[in-house]
Amino acid sequence: MTAVTTLDTPAAVTSSRGPRGLLWAMLRLHRWALWFWLLLVAVGAGALLWAYGPGADAAWAEYHKAGCGSTTPPDLGCDLIGPAYTRYDTFVGVGAGILGLAPFLTAAWAGGALIGRELESGTAQLAWTQSVSPARWLAAKLAVPAALLTTGMLLLTLLHRLLWSTDGPLRAAMGSRSWYQGTTFEANGTLATSYALLGLAVGVLAALLQRRALPALGLAVVVLALLTTVLGTVRPYLWPLETLTNKHEYPAYIGMVVDEGALTSTGARVADPICVDNTKCLAEHDIVGFYRDYHPSSHFWPLQLVETGIVLAVAALTVLVAFRLLNRRTGAAV
Amino acid sequence: MTGVRAPRGPRGLIWATLRVHRTALIFWGLALTAATVCLVWMYAIADDARRGNVPCAEPAHDGYPSCSSVEAITVDDTYTQGIALVTTALTYAIFPVAAWAGGALVGRELENGTARLAWTQSVTPARWLAARLAVPAVLLTAATGTVTLLGLWARQDDDPNLVGDWYYPDVFLGTGPTAVVYPLAGLALGALAGLLLRRALPAAGVGFAAALLLYNLLERNRETLWPTVTRAEAGGFELPRSAWQMGWNDSLTRATYHPRSHFWPLQYVETGIVLAIAAAATLAAFAVLRRRTP
Amino acid sequence: MTETAIEAAALGKGFGRRRKQALDDCSFRLLTGSVCAVVGPNGAGKSTLLSLAAGLLRPTDGTITVLGAAPAAVRERLAYVAQDKPLHPQLTVADTLRYGRELNPGRWDDQVAERIVAEGELEAGARIRTLSGGQRTRVALALALGKRPELLLLDEPMADLDPLARHQLMATLMADAAEHGTTVVMSSHVVAELDGACDHLLLLGAGRVRLSGPLDDLLAAHRLVTGRADASLDPHTVVESRTTGRQTTALVRPEGPLGPSWQATAPTLEELVLAHLRAPEAPALRLDDVREAAV
Known part of the structure; x- marks a missing residue:
């Protein structure tokens, strides 16, 4: 048997231009x-x-x-x-x-x-x-x-x-x-x-x-x-969320909001009881502010x-x- | 009595079609079951969802419940998402079909010759194609019909806050006879692609592309399928939410729109x-088959 | 000393979760330069054996060595044509040959491949999709021979060919093999197709080796005998015997001189194979090492 080396022999007799070997086969088979x-x-x-x-x-x-x-x-x-x-x-x-x-x-x-x-x-x-x-x-x-x-x-x-x-x-x-x-x-x-x-x-x-x-x-x-x-x-x-809080109303809507709600005087997050501007209602629920968890647009690349x-x-x-x-x-x- | 005992269940070509496409049949069964379970569940929580989506006052007065109690109800989100999920899946059924x-x-059977196997088993090509189309068509119609009716039942009063306005693309397609005929058109277009190309993968691709084209063409031109209503008033006016607004003039005194009553004409x-289109594709498929076989 | 082309030791291959054995405890040896026929009924494991030798499957038991190495390590040096002659349907004949050239850099011989295609009067621009079964076989063989293999594995190569093309292609194949000293392993269930072309036989049955060895030695080890039905064949090994009336015909492996009551003739390849196929319980016979011992 003749010894065969696959590396140092010139590629093929009829050398045509363009991609060769497996690359050619891939491109030809999946031409469509x-x-x-x-x-x-x-x-x-x-x-x-x-x-x-x-x-x-x-x-x-x-x-x-x-x-x-x-x-x-x-x-x-x-x-x-x-x-x-x-x-x-x-x-x-x-x-x-x-x-x-x-x-x-x-x-x-x-x-x-x-x-x-x-x-x-x-x-x-x-x-x-x-x-x-x-x-x-x-x-x-x-x-x-x-x-x-x-x-x-x-x-x-x-x-x-x-x-x-x-x-x-x-x-x-x-x-x-x-x-x-x-x-x-x-x-x-x-x-x-x-x-x-x-x-x-x-x-x-x-x-x-x-x-x-x-x-x-x-x-x-x-x-x-x-x-x-x-x-x-x-x-x-x-990516870690950022939080905005505000005393009387919700913080501005400035990005991808993930969670929002109301804050009590102890800082606990509760569901908004929707008192709107009713101070009596707010006091009743011990609401002192509102929060929004969100991603600002600067979080685009980290995310x-x-x-x-x-x-x-x-x-x-x-x-x-x-x-x-x-x-x-x-x-x-x- | 004759000697051979007939097995129970479907016979002949119907049996053959069901057996060859058992995976698809199982998928069909699973999809139908999932949609049914989801819609029955939606129906069960429909009343609660409506309680979570009512006008409220803070504090409660004049018969309005307190907003905090209404807001605490989250079941309306579940309901909205469940209904939307099934409706969207129903309107997209044309693509996988x-x-x-x-x-x-069709394509695979023509490619590997099993269609010819059937044609030499005492089944004419036309009967073979008829069975290949009729059995899925019946099953598809049964499934889409069931899901559409269950959907209407689960939607109850069609509160647009919960289930969307009638003119939303998905809602429109998923709440009338269009939900049934779109998958049938997909079936016919796919079968025609299979017969023309006679190879599985290209036919799947072309069938999908044809369905995509049909779907988007009709969605873009839906509002032109029935004449719009024009209303003009000096001093301006507002249209109810149920109006599908097409356009206003610059001074907002004249509007063209489809009122809700146009739902059925547009559907028809x-x-x-x-x-x-489904019928034309089916006829073309039979014509292609006849030209190619004796 | 002659080199070994294929050596299998306790080779086994099971498929599926329940490990249905397609091949079980197969041992045989094939020397380079042989032309070996792999014969057996449908489902005997012929295709599995050839796939294992081609490095397309991994054995579940035992080992197989091809050209002195694992099959996967000598990929360049062996060629394989599968039973259904898979080719890319979207390529033209010319592109298919180029496919072989591109994937076998430094090895490919355009002339050999083009000659085989030319003998079939195939158009270079014809798509594989449009070819008949026989024409596809021809292209598949061209692809296999074009890479100048040292070992050529052919699974039912001639099944799709008409008798004339079969004869012609077989002659081309054998001439090529003889010229280059190529080892050829060819499976078939048509015994007549192999007679005269092969010098080695491997008979498989139910995943096991039934007969293996140089064809001449195997034929010499068997006798087709005819005699009276009541005569004894002890101590010879009876492969198969049939009695019609008062006369018995049997294929035996003589363990010594046959008695005078028996008329003995040398069996043909077809008789040898058919007798073993009809008698699945007959003991296996391996004569692989005989020739080497004789050299």
Whole structure:
């Protein structure tokens, strides 16, 4: 037998340009998914850029034309929504919606087409007997989509932040979108990207568990929905809350309010008996002030980064389990 | 008596359809049970929820209860969330149904050849497709119909403070015949995608996308499905909460809106459109099948 | 001394929670350069054995060594074609060959792969999805041979081919194997397909090794005998015997000279295999080490 070295021989006789080896195989096999992702990113980026430029201008023009924005306080009816603002809102919604939907599409695709279908039809085994160890195969299946997802999601996130940084007055005028609301919160930071990576990991593990495309697709989407729901519920408690207190009425509403109520003279927190201005009632209940537990907008990054850390840790753990499972099943040395 | 004893339960093609899609059937059963349990529970706490959501005075006078006692009741939040959860799930049923119909019901069978297995088991392709569509359609209709009726029962007096205004997208879709026909349209669109693409995963994706498109197109254009009412008064006026407001002129003296009485006309038109799409997709599916098989 | 291509020691593989044994306590040895037929009824464990040898499954008991190492460590040096010939349906024939080239850097031989495809008159631009079963088999074999394996594992390779293509492809395969000294392990339940091509036999039944060894030695160890029904076959091992009227026909492993009352002939491969398949209780026979001892 001839000794074979895989490293120092020139790659192939008919050297064509472009990606090589496992990377080529990944891009070629999932060409449709790649095009779809590029299209999705292009649509999202286009929508956000349009909203940032002409969309916002048209909404402002409409607002001023209605005689709003010149007097303070604004006229009644200035928060009524006109067609230009509706269009603007739709485009923002498309951009943010793609950021929100991408993790679920990723999970479905990873569970179905990326891994599940290959295990079901035996093409995974084909790769494993074409000099690619299962571990390398899985690593490529994870790394290539992860790189493309991260790039696309970060690009859309940056565009969303660009839009967010300039449309503050419009948001204030129309009373729409706050920094802490679900989609906005995720689209403005590292969370949307990390959820997409979590979707990839969950889809891969679901497929390795189910070994069939459609059940894996279903399982991946359901599990990701559960994970996002749980994390969304615990989100306010991932960073210490700040508290505002006030003597006669509630403190101003200035951020993500998590808890509120009344304070007694001993400093105990009680449910508001809703006395409003009735001093007798307040005295009866021994109410001396009110409090609000909240996150100011300066907590955006701490909250964002803690949750990102958790999501990425869960994703890493999922990937680890996936590799373990594959290794146990194939008995393969790396 | 003939020699072979017939087993009890469904027979023939119906049995075959149910057996092949047992996981989906179990999922259907679980979803229906969960929705039923939730709505019965909501009905049970409906009265308490209404006591937690009434005008109050501090201190109690003129027959108004004291606000502290009303505020202490938190069951109204549970009620609102429970009703909203089931209603939203009901209106979103079209999406998993469309993906499932494209992927598992039709696409997978055509991809791996089990459809042909059925066609060689003395079942004509048309009868095969008819069974594949009819059985899920009946089960879906039964489930969505039940949940819609239970929802109306649990909503009781439709207090908008608790269950939302009639023109909210979810509330509108979840409280009338639209709740039943949307999943049927999803079924038909998914099946058509499955027959056209003949592969499970692409069909699931296209079925889902078609459902998404239909849902969003109708949601964006719902208010145009019936002529609005215009009311104009010099000096301005206010519209009741039950009015679905479309727009005002600049001086707030003229408004266009849908009054509550437009709920049924809007429902009928939308139901008709969705049913027509479902029927067209079903006919197209049969036509595709006939062109492809002898 | 000849090297060992595959060596299994007490190899076992169970599936599922209840550990249903697909393979149980299998031991055999195959020398490099052999062409080995793995024969057995449906469900005997042929596919499981080939998957284990290809490093696609982990054994639950025992060990399997391929080309002197664990199967997973010699991935580049072995090729495997699964029973249902999995290929990516969305790729074209040319892309499928490129797939092999990209995944086997430094090893891939374009000429071999393209010759096999060309013999089937396949268009390079045709998608795998549109090919017939036989054409897919051809592409799958091209993918396996293109990586220049030292050990070629084929699971029911010829099942989808017409007789002409089967003959032609088998000839290509054997010529290639002979030229490069490739070890070939081929499973089949069609014995006729293997006759004349193989020099080694592995007969599996219910997950166990029934017969294993060089084909000539195995055939030489058996005799097909005919005689009167009341004659005794002691002390020979009777694999299977059938009595029609007053005459008995039996396949035996002689333990010494057969008596004059028996007419003995050498069995064919098909007779040897069929007799063992019909008699699942017959004792196993391993002759793997005979040749090595003789060398």
